[in-house]
Every structure is written in C-alpha cells, then in structure tokens.
Amino acid sequence: MSLKAVLRGCGAFLPEKVLTNEDLSKKVDTSDEWIRERTGIRERHIASDGELTSDLAANAARVALKDADLAPEDIDLIIVATTTPDLTFPSTAAIVQAKLGAGAGAAFDIQAVCTGFVYALSTAEKFLISGQHKRALVIGAETFSRILDWEDRATCVLFGDGAGAFILEAQEATDAGERGMMASYLRCDGNLVDLLYVDGGVSSSQTVGHVRMQGNKVFREAVTRISQAMVSVCEEANVPVTDIDWFVPHQANERIIQGVVKKLDLRPDQVVSTISGQGNTSAASIPLAYCAGVADGRIKTGDLVLFEAMGGGLTWGAALMRV
Known part of the structure; x- marks a missing residue:
C-alpha cells in the first residue's frame, strides 16, 4: 500500500500585542521609513509577559484541529519547530500535547531556526508514509522577542512572535489523488x-x-x-x-x-x-x-x-x- 501525506487543516495564532515601527523608533535609532525600505515590515506581534511558545502553539493547533474537523485524540504525532522553547527540556511538543489533551502519541521538537517548519514538514511526511503514524500535527511557533537585543536596531526591528499549524494525514495514494x-x-x-x-x-x-x-x-x-x-x-x-x-x-x-x-x-x-x-x-x-x-x-x-x-x-x- 502506497501512502501520501495530505494536508487536512491549518491554523494560525498571533499574540494580541502589536509593536509598530513608530513604537520601535522611540526605543532605538531607527524610523518607520528606514525599516520599511530595508525589510518591508510595518509592525509585528509580541507575546505578553507569561505568554509562552507552547501557548501560541496550542492556540494555533486548536484552530487547525477545528479546520480539519478532528479532535486532539485523533493526533498521534506532534512536531514543533521552534528556536524559543518554553524549557530546555522537555520538548515544547510534549507541553503542547498535554495542553491539547492529545494522548500519548509521539512528540518532539525540531530546531532549524527559520527553516524549522520545512524540516518539520519533511520529517512528518516520512513518519506518515512509513505507516508508523496516521495523523501529524506540525507546528511552527516562536516567541522570538525573548532572544532579541532591543538595543540592536539591525535585529530587533526584524522579528515577531506567532504560531502556525498544519495537520497532515496518511492517506492511500489512490484515495488522495494528486493531493x-x-x-x-x-x-x-x-x-x-x-x-x-x-x-x-x-x-x-x-x-x-x-x-x-x-x-x-x-x-x-x-x-x-x-x-x-x-x-x-x-x-x-x-x-x-x-x-x-x-x-x-x-x-x-x-x-x-x-x-x-x-x-x-x-x-x-x-x-x-x-x-x-x-x-x-x-x-x-x-x-x-x-x-x-x-x-x-x-x-x-x-x-x-x-x-x-x-x-x-x-x-x-x-x-x-x-x-
């Protein structure tokens, strides 16, 4: 039996707090014009105090589950791509699993910085087409604001916080068609x-x-x-x-x-x-x-x-x- 990893649903979550270029110009030597000309960025979302990477990830995951018409217990693999984990260990994926009530499937993090979600997608696909797992929750989640030097205008103007999630499902190739x-x-x-x-x-x-x-x-x-x-x-x-x-x-x-x-x-x-x-x-x-x-x-x-x-x-x- 030949299997394919098919996208069932997606979800996004952004923190409520917004930091504009004008806000940043009051903190460092920069301006809205300078930032937009060099990067195209106008504003970014910043996690509030106490709002963790796992919180953003779990919120995005819930939206993806609803989009896919699935329950947390339908997921047997969770992969979180992040550079900003809640803790050194355990993995943020383990924490997300608990917050969702997803049960005891596999859960682990991938660290490839900005390429992390592509790495996570590729990894999830391999697990699914092997037949080892049925449905994978693949999340990219960051509270990048926590590792920024807010006095370095070359970097602090670039990054924001947020999370997005895909749900991939193993389907027989004949059923999946071209998808x-x-x-x-x-x-x-x-x-x-x-x-x-x-x-x-x-x-x-x-x-x-x-x-x-x-x-x-x-x-x-x-x-x-x-x-x-x-x-x-x-x-x-x-x-x-x-x-x-x-x-x-x-x-x-x-x-x-x-x-x-x-x-x-x-x-x-x-x-x-x-x-x-x-x-x-x-x-x-x-x-x-x-x-x-x-x-x-x-x-x-x-x-x-x-x-x-x-x-x-x-x-x-x-x-x-x-x-």
Missing part, C-alpha cells in the same frame, strides 16, 4: 554559523543569549540558496517552477522574496506575503502565511504550493505540496 506532499529538499552549511546565531546557550554560557546577525552576508546567501532549493524540489517532483500556483516563502525580508521571484521568473501575484504586518516569525512564518492565503480565499484545495525558508545554521530548504 499531498510531493517532495522536500533540506540543506545546512555549518561553516556559516557565524552569519546568524544566538550568543548564548546551555553548554556554552548557561544563558539564553541574543540574536546576532551579519545581515548583508545573510542577504547575499539567501537569494541564491533559496532559489536553488526551490528549483531542486521542483525537479525532484518533475514539476517546472513556473507551474506552481502559489509561492509561500519564509517571511524574512521583502527584498529577499522579490529577489527570488525575479530570479525564478515567478509572478508577484503568486506570492503570499505577510511580512508587513507580522515581521519575521522564524519557524512560524510559513504556516502563518499559508493560513492567511487560505483565509482570504486565494489558496484553494488542489492548488500547487511551494514553500521555502533559510535560517541560522545556515539552514535552507523547500517543500512542494498539492493542497
């Missing part, structure tokens, strides 16, 4: 760690640390590596890049997104972008953008959707799915 995950492509170059990292950790400093980034170098790497991943994943699926219906990118920087669109000859109206109102929510950005595209009616059942991301590591990757 389902078609291919994924994952890469990492550890020689480029110093381009984007956090200067603290359990083993090194016993502190949380702050985000540090060589922005110009990351930008130069991004368009080339992201484009290559997108072409590679489409080649694996034997689908021309120009045949996709929607491009749902990691929401890192509007100029990076535009650079990829130009390089691959895509149309601007194929892009689902949420960066203006959400900023870079790291592992949460892809599912948040996808949910926005579904909510406003652009993305429909049967559409061919291409996801991509690049993050610290440097990690990068892409996934192709008929939704």
Whole structure:
C-alpha cells in the first residue's frame, strides 16, 4: 500500500500585542521609513509577559484541529519547530500535547531556526508514509522577542512572535489523488554559523543569549540558496517552477522574496506575503502565511504550493505540496 501525506487543516495564532515601527523608533535609532525600505515590515506581534511558545502553539493547533474537523485524540504525532522553547527540556511538543489533551502519541521538537517548519514538514511526511503514524500535527511557533537585543536596531526591528499549524494525514495514494506532499529538499552549511546565531546557550554560557546577525552576508546567501532549493524540489517532483500556483516563502525580508521571484521568473501575484504586518516569525512564518492565503480565499484545495525558508545554521530548504 502506497501512502501520501495530505494536508487536512491549518491554523494560525498571533499574540494580541502589536509593536509598530513608530513604537520601535522611540526605543532605538531607527524610523518607520528606514525599516520599511530595508525589510518591508510595518509592525509585528509580541507575546505578553507569561505568554509562552507552547501557548501560541496550542492556540494555533486548536484552530487547525477545528479546520480539519478532528479532535486532539485523533493526533498521534506532534512536531514543533521552534528556536524559543518554553524549557530546555522537555520538548515544547510534549507541553503542547498535554495542553491539547492529545494522548500519548509521539512528540518532539525540531530546531532549524527559520527553516524549522520545512524540516518539520519533511520529517512528518516520512513518519506518515512509513505507516508508523496516521495523523501529524506540525507546528511552527516562536516567541522570538525573548532572544532579541532591543538595543540592536539591525535585529530587533526584524522579528515577531506567532504560531502556525498544519495537520497532515496518511492517506492511500489512490484515495488522495494528486493531493499531498510531493517532495522536500533540506540543506545546512555549518561553516556559516557565524552569519546568524544566538550568543548564548546551555553548554556554552548557561544563558539564553541574543540574536546576532551579519545581515548583508545573510542577504547575499539567501537569494541564491533559496532559489536553488526551490528549483531542486521542483525537479525532484518533475514539476517546472513556473507551474506552481502559489509561492509561500519564509517571511524574512521583502527584498529577499522579490529577489527570488525575479530570479525564478515567478509572478508577484503568486506570492503570499505577510511580512508587513507580522515581521519575521522564524519557524512560524510559513504556516502563518499559508493560513492567511487560505483565509482570504486565494489558496484553494488542489492548488500547487511551494514553500521555502533559510535560517541560522545556515539552514535552507523547500517543500512542494498539492493542497
């Protein structure tokens, strides 16, 4: 029996608190114009005191469960992609499992920074098509505001908090038809760690640390590596890049997104972008953008959707799915 991982539902959650560029200009030497020109970001959502990554993740998961018409006990695999876990251990996925009342299925976290959701999607698919699990809850969730240096204008203006969730289900290929995950492509170059990292950790400093980034170098790497991943994943699926219906990118920087669109000859109206109102929510950005595209009616059942991301590591990757 041949199985496919099919998307059953999606969910999004953003914290209520909003931090605008004007708000930031009162904290650091920046301006709304400076931020928008360089990034495309206008505002971002920030978790309140006491609002944890697992809270955001569980809220997004509940929306996804409702969208899929499923109950928590129908889920037997939970994967949370996050760089900002509640605790060193246990995993945020374990905490989410308990908050949902999902039962004793498998639950674990994936840490690939902004590429985390693509890594998590690919991992979940492998579990599902093996027949080991039936339904996977795949979540990207971040409280990135907790690891920002609010005096560093190069980084603090970029990031926001949020969570997005997909529910994937193993279905027989004959039943799924064309729908389902078609291919994924994952890469990492550890020689480029110093381009984007956090200067603290359990083993090194016993502190949380702050985000540090060589922005110009990351930008130069991004368009080339992201484009290559997108072409590679489409080649694996034997689908021309120009045949996709929607491009749902990691929401890192509007100029990076535009650079990829130009390089691959895509149309601007194929892009689902949420960066203006959400900023870079790291592992949460892809599912948040996808949910926005579904909510406003652009993305429909049967559409061919291409996801991509690049993050610290440097990690990068892409996934192709008929939704």
